[in-house]
Amino acid sequence: MKNEAHIQLNTLTKSYREGEKSRSVLDQLELSVEEGEMIVLLGRSGSGKSTLLNMVSGIDRPDSGDVIIGGTNLAQLSEKDRTLFRRKNIGFVFQSFNLISTLTALENVLLPLKLKGDSDEEAVPKAEQFLTEVGLGDRGDSYPDRLSGGEQQRVAIARALAHEPMLILADEPTGNLDYETGEQILDILNKLVRENGRTIILATHDRDICELADRVVELQGGKLHEVELSELSAS
C-alpha cells in the first residue's frame, strides 16, 4: 500500500485585497511531501513563500483548497483548533530568531513544552537535552541579548525541535547570519532533522542551501515548479 503523503496541498488559492484590487499570491497550487523529506522552497522576494508557509502552519487560511498534514485538513479547522494543531505538530525557525527577550535560553526552549502541557519534571530535562544537542548546554541561563546571532538561532532550533513536532518550517533561517555561521546552523538543522526523521520545508533565496534538499521547488506565478538539482549546479 502506498503511504499517504505527509503533507498534501490541493488547489491552494490565496489572494490579498488592497482597496478595490485583489492580488493573487497562490493560484491552485499543488504540493505533496513525504514523511522525512527535506524540501527547499525557492522564490523571488514577494513570490509568496511566507504566505505559503503561513497556510501550511495554519497561521492563515487559504481562500480555497486543502492543507492536509498527517491526515488533518487544516483548511477545515477553526482558528482555535489550528492553533492547537500548530502547537503540537509544528516547529518554526525564523530569519529573525524570534526568541522572547525576557526569558532565558532554557526558558525559551521550555515554552513549547509547557504550552503542550508538560510538567517541569518532564520539560526541563528535554529542554536541557536539546540545548546540549545544539552545543549550548552551558548557556541555558543566558538571555538572548547576551548570545550571538548564531547562538540565538541555535536556541531557536532547540525550541523548534523540543516538542518533537512532525513538521519543521524554516523561513530564511540563515538570512541574518554570516556565511560560516549560516553553514553551521544548516548543519545542525539538517542533522537534527535527519536523525529524528522529521519533515522540513525551508524557504530561502539562497540557492547554495539546495544541496541539502531532497527536493527543490520554486514558487513562481502562484504555482510551484520542481527544480532539478542539476539545473541549480549549472546556474
Ligand SMILES: Nc1ncnc2c1ncn2[C@@H]1O[C@H](COP(=O)(O)OP(=O)(O)OP(=O)(O)O)[C@@H](O)[C@H]1O
Ligand atoms: N497581509 C497581507 N495583505 C496584503 N498583501 C499581502 C499580505 N501579506 C503578503 N502580501 C503580499 O503578498 C505577496 C507575497 O508576500 P510574501 O511575504 O508571501 O512573499 P515572500 O516570497 O515571502 O517574500 P520575501 O522573500 O520578500 O519575504 C507580496 O506581494 C505581499 O505584498
